[in-house]
Amino acid sequence: MAPSPMGEFFDLKATIGGRHQHAVVTEIAASLRSLSVDGVDLIEEYPPGARPPFCAGWVLVPWPNRVADGLWSYEGVPQQLEITEPGGSNALHGLLTESPYRVAARTPGAITLAARIRAQTGYPFDLETSVHYELTADGIRVSHTIRNAGARSAPVGVGAHPFLRLGSVPSENLSLCIDADTHIEIDDRLIPTGITTEVTGTRHDFRSGQLLRDVALDDAWADVRSSGSGGSTHFLEAPDGSQVRLHMDDSFRYLQAFTTRQFPTERGMVTAVALEPMTAPANALNSGEGLRWLQPAEEWHLSWGIDHWRP
Secondary structure, eight states, X not given: OOOOTTOOEEEEEEEETTEEEEEEEESBXXXXXXXXXXXXXXXXXXXXXXXXXXXXXXXXXSXXXXXXXXXXXXXXXXEEOOOOBTTTTEEESBSOTTOBOEEEEEETTEEEEEEEEOOBTTBOOOEEEEEEEEEOSSEEEEEEEEEEOSSSOEEEOOEEOOEEOOTTXXXXXXXXXXXXXXXXXXXXXXOEEEEEEEOTTSTTOOTTOEEGGGOOOEEEEEEEOOOTTSSEEEEEEOTTSOEEEEEEOTTOOEEEEEEEEEEEETTEEEEEEEEEEESSOTTHHHHOTTOEEEOTTOEEEEEEEEEEEOO
């Protein structure tokens, strides 16, 4: 059998609170490949042996989304990143999307994967990164640790790219709720223009939900609204009121939503939606918006998660 383009697969299984949880994580890009609770699939899974379509499941570090022309400046010195989105002439989704992570710790229901970013052309900083996946009663919690292993402050952003699903309910029949007050305006290369608009009264107001069959998205929101327990929650809801929820802690202040009608699965092409937690929007290495500057030896801890909620 040919090796998987995503390297080794790691199975996580648990029974917590009377519910049964199962997830698969990949070695390359520390990607979340599948997740189910009591047999209800919460992640859209692509066929075995295939590369992840549309960046499905990737961990995005040290920047999420795009850097325009791969070009930015550090202390007045131009930095040129590799162009990894040729169609848009952008540097896309960070530096670890093709990298194998090593297993730092593992139990039946949890795994910690680690990878190093070394100073390189376009990003002259050393970072130690890890991703901890842990099954919970209703889904999974994903915790990131970023440590500056270099001698100067480093700009960092973190994101993830899960495609959510709610069991056998066709995505067209799900309602999408994004609990955010402003929409980030972009140009034809998906780079922010510097303008954000209030969503009230616009087609970008998803706070009360919109049916997925009626929308096509590759959009970002800011000013996500914090819940009473901290962080924010966004979800897909089925006609019976059940939900697959994305929870983000307060480090994740931005959300990207992307829809496609051509997501390949073993059951054929389906409509799918990615809800992407981001600590910074696209082009943050240029705008500075949302960037976290880590001092030498400083660590940053942040988390998000997915769960299944039933009325």
